[in-house]
Amino acid sequence: xxxxxxxxxxxxxxxxSAQPAESQVYPSQIDSVxxxxxxxxxxxxAVLVIHNGRAVFHHGYxxxxxxxxxxxxxxxxxxxxxxxxxxxxxxxxxLVRDGKLHYEDRITDFFPEFPAxxxxxxxxxxxxxxxxxxxxxxxLMRQYANTPPEKVxxxxxxxxxxxxxxPSGQKFPAGTKWExxxxxxxxxxxxVEKVSGKPFGQVLQERIFRPLKMKNTVAYEKGKNKVRxxxxxxxxxxxxxxxxxxxxxSAVLGDGGIYSSIADLAKWDLALSEHTLVxxxxxxxxxxxxxxxxxxxxxPDGSIVSYGFGWFLDPYKSHKxxxxxxxxxxxxxxxxxxxxxxxxxxxxxxxxxxxxxxLALKVADLYFTDGAAAGARLRIL
Numbered sequence: 001x002x003x004x005x006x007x008x009x010x011x012x013x014x015x016x017s018a019q020p021a022e023s024q025v026y027p028s029q030i031d032s033v034x035x036x037x038x039x040x041x042x043x044x045x046a047v048l049v050i051h052n053g054r055a056v057f058h059h060g061y062x063x064x065x066x067x068x069x070x071x072x073x074x075x076x077x078x079x080x081x082x083x084x085x086x087x088x089x090x091x092x093x094x095l096v097r098d099g100k101l102h103y104e105d106r107i108t109d110f111f112p113e114f115p116a117x118x119x120x121x122x123x124x125x126x127x128x129x130x131x132x133x134x135x136x137x138x139x140l141m142r143q144y145a146n147t148p149p150e151k152v153x154x155x156x157x158x159x160x161x162x163x164x165x166x167p168s169g170q171k172f173p174a175g176t177k178w179e180x181x182x183x184x185x186x187x188x189x190x191x192v193e194k195v196s197g198k199p200f201g202q203v204l205q206e207r208i209f210r211p212l213k214m215k216n217t218v219a220y221e222k223g224k225n226k227v228r229x230x231x232x233x234x235x236x237x238x239x240x241x242x243x244x245x246x247x248x249x250s251a252v253l254g255d256g257g258i259y260s261s262i263a264d265l266a267k268w269d270l271a272l273s274e275h276t277l278v279x280x281x282x283x284x285x286x287x288x289x290x291x292x293x294x295x296x297x298x299x300p301d302g303s304i305v306s307y308g309f310g311w312f313l314d315p316y317k318s319h320k321x322x323x324x325x326x327x328x329x330x331x332x333x334x335x336x337x338x339x340x341x342x343x344x345x346x347x348x349x350x351x352x353x354x355x356x357x358x359l360a361l362k363v364a365d366l367y368f369t370d371g372a373a374a375g376a377r378l379r380i381l
Contacts (some may be wrong), residue, residue, distance in 0.1 A: 020100055024368045026361075032330045033362045037061035037354070038353060042241060043234040044204055045349035046072050048262035049363060050269055050343045058262055064350070065232040074263040078231045078348035079250075081326030083333050084219075085185050085257040087208055089127055089286060089310035091192050093278050094207050100195050101215045103127075107187065110194045115167050121174045123191070126184040128290035128310040130297075132172040133183040134321055136160045137249050139169075144248075150249040157193075157200065160186040160252060173226070178290050178297030178307065182255040185310075189254025189264065200253050201225070212271050214264040219253045227259045231350040233330015244352075247329040269337070269356075287322065289313055316361060317368060325357050336360045343367055 005029055005355035030049055032065050035257015037044040048055060070344060095101040107118035125131040128303075136155070144152045155163075163169070171179065189200040196203050201219035209217045216228050235244035251257070260268075271277055278286075286309035290297050296304045306313035311322045320340045326333040336345045342348040347356035 001143075025056075026053075029366050030363055031059065033366075034059070034061055039063065040071075040141050041066070041069055043349070043351040044072055044348055045351070045354070046074060046076055046078065046262045048074070048266060048344075048346040051267060051367070052345040053270075053273070058266075062351075064230065066234065066243065072193055072231060073192050074229050075216065075229050075261050076143050076348075077218075077229050077259040077261045078333060078349055079220075079233065079256070079326075079328060079331045080260055080333055080348070081256040081328040081331055083254045083324055083335055084254070085325040086160050086310035086324060086335075088185050088188050088192070088254050089176075090277060091203055091207060092123065092127065093282060093309070095192065095195055097278070097282060101191070107191075108285075110191050111161070111165075114166060115169060117174075119168045123188070124285075125174045126142055126188050127192075128307055129184060130175050130178050130267065130292055131180045131181060131184045131187075132170050132174050132177065132179070132377055133164055133187070134169050134171050135181070136163050136183045136186060136252075139163045139166075139314070140248060146190055149248060152361055154246070154251040156251050157186050157189050157254055160225075161190050176293050178292050178305070180307075182249075182252075185252070185255040192254075199346055202256070204231075206266075207360045208277065210279065211266075212267045213263050214260065217258065217260040217264045220259050222251065222321070230259065230260065231331075231348075233328075233350050233352075234248060235330060236351065236353050240353055242328040250329060256326065260306055260348075261350060265335070265348075269335075269346070272337070273339075285324075286311060287313060317367060318366065319364075323357070324363050327352070332356050334360050336364060338364065341367065 009221055014342045017292050029132050034047055039062045042062050043251060045062045049057040058074045060076060064070045065074055082183045092101060096103060101123060103124040105123050107114050140155055173351045179244055191201050192203055201221060204219050218225055218227060220227050233245040234241045288308055289306035297307060299305050312324055313322060315321050319338050321338055323336045330350060332352055334347050345360040349356055
C-alpha cells in the first residue's frame with residue numbers, strides 16, 4: 001500500500017513539474033521578438049501581452065514622431081485603423097440590445113433615398129462583410145482620377161454614404177459572397193448616428209470608452225477633438241523616414257478612425273473577457289462565421305476565411321482565435337486573442353514596414369511551444 005502511494009505521489013510530482021508555468025515565458029523572450037524596433041530616432045511600436053488576466057509584458061519601442069523624439073510607451077495613442085471595426089460592431093450590438101436596431105433591418109429602413117439594392121442589404125450583411133458594396137476608396141479616387149492623392153480632399157462618413165448612393169454602388173447581391181468591406185462599416189456608423197440621434201464619436205464615448213474608463217481613446221475628428229500622447233505615422237523611403245499620417249480617407253470614422261493605446265486596450269480586452277458591455281449570449285452573433293449562398297467565405301487568394309462582426313475567427317495552430325489587423329497611412333496594428341489559452345497579444349505600430357500580426361504570432365508561439373513541450377514530457381511519463 002505504501003509503495004503504491006509513493007508511486008502515485010511520485011507520478012503526481014512529475015506531472016505537476018511538467019505543466020507549463022506562466023514564468024516559463026520570460027519578458028526577455030518576448031522582448032527579443034521586437035528588439036529590432038528599439039530606437040531613439042525611428043518610429044516603432046507598443047506591445048502588450050496579457051496572460052491569465054494579467055499584463056505580463058508591456059513595452060514601447062522607438063519614438064512617437066521625428067520632431068520631438070518622445071519615446072513610445074503604454075500611453076501612446078496610435079490610429080487603430082480596422083481594429084476600429086470591433087468598436088463599431090459593439091455600438092450596433094448595444095443598439096440591438098436596446099431594441100433600436102435589429103440584425104435583419106435594411107439600409108433603406110434608415111436611408112429611404114438609398115438605391116433599390118439597399119432593400120436587400122441587412123445590418124447583418126454590413127457587419128459580416130456580405131453586403132456587396134463597392135469600395136468607397138476606389139469610388140473616391142475614380143472621382144478624382146487626375147488628381148494626386150495628396151490633393152484629394154478628405155472624405156467623411158456622410159460623404160461615403162453619398163458615394164454609395166449610386167445605382168452602380170454594389171458589386172454583388174447581398175449574401176451571395178464575402179468580401180472585406182470598409183464601406184459597410186462606414187454605413188454602419190451612419191446608421192448608429194441616425195438611430196441614436198448623436199454623432200458616432202459621441203456614441204462611442206458614451207457607450208464604450210467612458211464606461212470602460214478608456215480615457216484617452218477617441219474617434220479623431222480634426223478641429224473637434226484631440227488625440228493626446230499621439231504617435232504620428234511614418235513611412236520609410238530611400239532617403240529615410242517621412243511623416244505620412246493622413247490620406248483622403250483618414251477622416252472616415254466607422255471603419256478605422258479610432259486612436260487608442262495599449263493601456264486603454266487592456267481595459268477593452270478585460271471587458272471582452274468579462275462580458276462587461278455585451279453578455280456572452282449577446283456576443284455569440286459576433287462570433288458566428290458569415291455564411292453565403294455561394295459557399296464558404298473566401299479571401300482573394302481563394303483561401304477560406306471565417307468572419308463574424310468585427311472579428312476574424314480563424315484558429316491558429318489549432319488554438320481558438322479571435323483577431324483583427326489594421327493598416328492605414330503610417331500605421332499598422334493587430335489584436336490576437338486566444339480565449340481558451342487566456343492569452344491576448346496587441347501590437348500597435350507607427351510604421352508600415354513591419355507585420356504586427358507576424359510578430360504577435362511569434363509571441364503566441366512562445367506560449368504554445370511551452371505547452372506542447374510540457375505535453376510531450378507528460379506523454380513520455
